[in-house]
Amino acid sequence: MSKTVLITGGSSGIGKAIGEYLSKRGYQVYGTSRNPNRISSSVFPLLKMDVNDTESIEDVISEIIDRSKRIDVVINNAGVGITGPIEETPESEIKKAFQTNFYGPINVIKAIMPHMREQGGGHILNITSIAGYMGLPYRGIYSATKAALEITIEAMRMETLQFGVKMTNIAPGDFATNIAAGRYHSPVLDDSPYKRDYGNTLKMMDEHVDNGGDPLEMAKVVHKIIETPNPKIHYKVGAPLQKFSIVLKRVLPDRVYERLLLKHYGLK
Structure with a gap:
């Protein structure tokens, strides 16, 4: 019997690529979007859901189980991007980023756990980010949201193994998606002391996304993980240098690693 898969944020980018890849391989895929009516070309059903709205999460889960x-x-x-000097980033935008990137996945997990426990198991995969393994200049809030999710899932995985529910974190690097268009950018202010460095870093970040990998690579990795009987806790997917940056952070002295980041971003 084919597996039933729920993908949050399935209308574009990585989520869409995963959904299309799994659909072609016989999975029953359901995606979610805050505005599914705007999408006319999805090859799998898109249901209206907001990860910040627990009632909409419950409704979608109930509908899928009914079907x-x-x-x-x-x-x-599902997730959002956010960039800017932390000093100049509005508190409201910081909270929004955590609401979607951290609390959102936790809301979904809380809602699905009783059903997976009742059916005797399941698998929850969380799309985090290589950025969550390090504090990146002008992307610190985004890094923090993904780091928080990584660590929380490590703990939750140990709590849910007794029910046959597996949890896996998948950290992508830069992929060619529309995340840059939808993320919150603190404006580059003319009178800001961060104007030059933030402006240059923002251009570099946008270039990295534009020149990023094909989301199909993520889809293939997700498929492989789903079909793995005992998946690892953490997976990293991206360019070799991006994945190697995590290794370097683990082995290098903090200040040496910091100097490498400063040089990479042209900040010193």
Whole structure:
């Protein structure tokens, strides 16, 4: 029997690529979007859901179970980007980023756990970020949201193994998606002491996304993980240098690693 998969944020980018890839391989895929009516070309059903609205989460889960009787895999992919000097980033935008990137996936997990426990198991995959392994200049809030999710899932995985529910974190590097268009940018202010460095870093970040990998690579990794009987806790997907940056942070002295980041971003 084919597995039933729920993907949050399935209307574009990585979520869409994963949904299309799994659909072609016989999975029953359901995606979610805050505005599914705006999407006319999805190859799998898109249901209206906001990860910040617990009632909409419950409604979507109930609808899928009514249709397919169970949910075998949940892919927490919905997220938002945010950039800017932390000093100049509005508190309201910081809270919004945490609301979607951290509290959102936790809301979905809380809602699906009783169903997975009742059916005797399931698999929850969380799309985090390589940025969550390090504090990146002018992307510190985004890094923090993903780091918080990584650590929380490490703990939650140990709590849920007794029920046969597996949890996996998948940290992508830069992929060619529309995340840059939808993220919050603190404005580059003319009178800001960060104007030059932030402006240059913002251009570099946008270039990295534009020149990023094909989201199909993420889809293939997700498929492989779903079909793995005992998946690892953490996976990293991206360019070799991006993945190697995590290794360097683990082995290098803090100040040496900091100097490498400063040089990479042209900040010193």
